Amino acid sequence: MSKYLVNKFLFTVDRDPELVERYREDPRGTVEWWEAARANTLLNCVGQEASTWLRFEDAEREALATHDHCALFALGAHPFLTLTLFIAMFERDHETLGYQKQYAERLAHFALPYPDIAT
Template sequence: MSRYLLNKFLYTVDRDPALVERYREDPRGTVTWWEAERANQILNCHVPEASTWLRFADVEREALASHDYVKLFELGAHPFLTLTLFIAMFERDHEPLGFQQEYARRLAHFSLPYPDIAT
């Protein structure tokens, strides 16, 4: 598993409104496309360079494809990155602060120490 790759996905998708919508509407397709086309691009590199080894583990891919932010948190995805992306996708479907409250409710069973989020 790669917390780096999970966080990279959350970070890059969250910063592109078109990708946010694509991920909302077609999560599995977006994850498959992103893994094939973007996972190995070097982050914030202005010249076309890429690595070749980064891949999601099956459990990571499934959690992303099913919008399972509880599982992503359990896997060590950074909670701020997860929360901001999922707010962008689902806040419109809730009352004001409703999604944030739902997020907190669904993560309430975690206690300290939280899963390690170091990359």
């Protein structure tokens, strides 16, 4: 698994309000577009610099495309990155702190040691 690439997706989408909305409305299309257009660009660098080998594994692509933060956590995605992005997308659909509580409840079945989130 490329924890780096999954975390890069979560980080970059969360910082662009238009991408947040695009990901909320069309998650699979956004993941496919981002992987093709942005996965190999270097983070915080000029557009001319890029790598050529980064791509999601099937499990990562599916978890991102279905907004499955539990699967992302199990795969090693950083929970703060998923939480901040998913709050931006879904908090509006819940009462105060409702989404955060639901997020935590869905992760409650994980026991120590948690999946490694180091990249």
